[in-house]
Amino acid sequence: YSLEKDLRNALQTNQLFIEYQPKVSPETQLLTGGEALLRWKHPKLGRVSPGEFIPLAEESDLICHIGDWVIENVCRQMQKWESEGLPLIPISVNISALHLTKVDLITKVKQALTHYHIPPYLFEIEITETSLIQSSELIFSRLESLKQLGVRISLDDFGVGYSSLTHLLKFKLDALKIDKSLIANLPQKKEDSIIISTLVRMAKGLGISLVAEGVETTAQLEYLKQEECHFVQGYLFSQPVSPLNFSRLVKKGI
């Protein structure tokens, strides 16, 4: 029995779907964007978390097929929202390191944006630090190609890895997403508060936008607002939700 085989099958049989989690401006508390998060409803096991199945998919090319499916699905959804009269807002997708090495990724993104008439600057790709360390020259050149298409690139889970800042910033990123472990103990934990203030200043200086992930309490929000962090994301505002519920949040402004 293999979960990986089930996952291959899942892609063909509509067991995968996408939820969207709002990104919010701390100042206005208005919804300003969203992150697409992949979900799997297994016929026997029920919901399997991406934390479990993404690593399995990353052991083979399966992750590329999944990534292509996500890109297509998100662009189609954005067009559907627009056709329903919703204002188009930036949406990000998570792309794995292995997929980033493939030239096909560039073709896929370009095709999907063109086919669904999505302005490239509203489409964002979240990569992890691992991507910037592994086979970096190849990945840097892919990132350059994506940039040329006009899509935005953000670095996910920032602040918990081990690579050097200079290495990470060799590529001009559009956004940094501060990992939730650095947000969890705000504002009590002095060290973390200092790191956040420093990251805000660094991001401002570099002209990069900063997103805080895993915001769960109003105390965390107040601190991030005071520090002028650009965007916040977390259960305080909303869990990842269905496309329909996300569109309701967009209409309400959250």
Ligand code: G
């Ligand atoms: O949504 P949740 O917290 O369960 O996601 C767990 C992990 O799975 C996160 O690290 C997230 O980045 C990753 N993930 C979610 N959706 C996708 C996806 O579509 N592609 C990839 N590569 N990773 C994803």
Ligand code: G
């Ligand atoms: O690694 P990545 O940032 O792509 O994954 C984001 C994950 O974090 C998603 O699985 C999402 O469900 C989860 N998440 C989103 N908001 C919160 C939050 O406020 N608290 C916690 N603990 N997890 C969150």
Ligand code: MN
């Ligand atoms: Mn992410």
Ligand code: NA
């Ligand atoms: Na993250």
